[in-house]
Amino acid sequence: MKRLITTLGERNSEEMGFILSHEHVFVDLRTWDTPGYAEADVDHVVRQVAPALVKAKGSGITAIVECSTVGVGRRADIVKAVSEAASFPILVPTGVYREPWIPRWVHDAEEQELKEWMEGELNGDIEGSGVRAGWIKLSAGDEGLTECEKKVLRAAAKAGVATNAVIGSHTIKGSxxxxxxxxxxxxxxxxNRFIWIHAQAETDFEIHLEVARRGAWISYDGIGVxxxxxxINLIRRMLDAGYGKRILLSQDRVGYMCGQPEGNYPQPYTYICDQFLPKLHLAGIDKNTINEIMTVNPFNAFAR
Incomplete structure (x- = not known):
């Protein structure tokens, strides 16, 4: 049986409702060599972010996918603490972000080493946190992949073969x-085990269709920004083309931004449910279709 791998254990499809496929609980967009990188008081983060997740639960959201990976301040221990405080399941990734956020050890590692590292986090846990990685998160340079990014992607593909974990990549250009x-x-x-994250940034819709035809997931994940x-137009056009089962929707909101005063403030995770989905329905998208996009699609994308 297919299941989501979350901070609160495995979840089957009957246990899940709406799932937000691209959000951040804890993130640090400074480079890995910055003093204080990815450091924060755990209790302070919990006090700030857990109430936002409780509100999300009240809006019908049953899980979120954490997209902060190695290179942008991944802290599985902090995410776990927030998740437990809110009694809210979160999917945490293995994988590496793009240049210049790639740490030195990733540059130095062989492809096989990276594959074994990702596979270890997908089958075991992340850095002794007790959190098992639920998926693989990568990124790519806007103008094309560097040699290191290609190495990481090949390693991710091989780890994916071994574990059936989906690979999602922050990639701006369709090419x-x-x-x-x-x-x-x-x-x-x-x-079909690849998610194109931030697909809305590509203005050539024909590339959206081309990538969907190849079987990949198309993630429109800046809603509310x-x-x-x-x-609404992108979703309607994808539905009209027959690719409703390949759409993922999310907001790319941040709970705690490391390096900002007091972590700045949590951006609410509720906008998509409280404001956008009603507008999508008013635009002519029926509620059954909306439910499938928000529930069935993300489960099928991330479940293993």
Whole structure:
């Protein structure tokens, strides 16, 4: 049986409702060599972020996918503490972000070492936190993949083959996504186990369709930040083209931004449910379709 791997254990489809596929509980966008990188008082983070997750639960959200990976301040121990305080399941990734956030040890590592490291976190736990990685998060340079980013992607594909974990990548340009799909398929993995994160940034909609035809997931995940009509139009066009089962929706909100005064403030995770989905329904998308996009799709994407 397929299950989500979360901070609170495994979850099956009957236990899940709406799932937000791209959010941040704890993130540090400074580079890994910055003094104080990824350091914070755990209790303070819990006090700040746990109430936001409780509110999300009240809006019908049953889990979120944490997208802060190695390179942008991943702290599985902090995410676990927040999750437990809110009694709210969170999926935490293995994997590495892009240049210049890639740490030196990743540059120095062989591809096989990186594959074994990711596989170890997907089958065991992350840095002794007791949290098992639920998926693989990567990124790519806007103008194309560096040699190190290609190495990480090949390692991720091989770890994916071994564990069936989905690979999601912060990738702005569709041409780079197509290169990524070529690489993972050559490494023996499948395009239907790849998520194109931030697909809304690519203005050529034909590339959205091309990538969906190859089987990949199309993630529109900046909802509440930009033009809502853009997202409604993208969703409608994907549905009209017959790719409703490949859409993921989320907000890219931040609970605690390390390096900001007091972590700045938590951005509410409730916008999509409380404000956007009603507008999507008013635009002519029926509630059954919305439910499938928000419940069935993310479960199928991230479950193993």
């Amino acid at each position: 780079v996504v197509k290169e990524q799909l070529d690489i993972i398929e050559k490494a023996g993995y499948e395009a 930009g033009n809502e009509e853009l997202y």
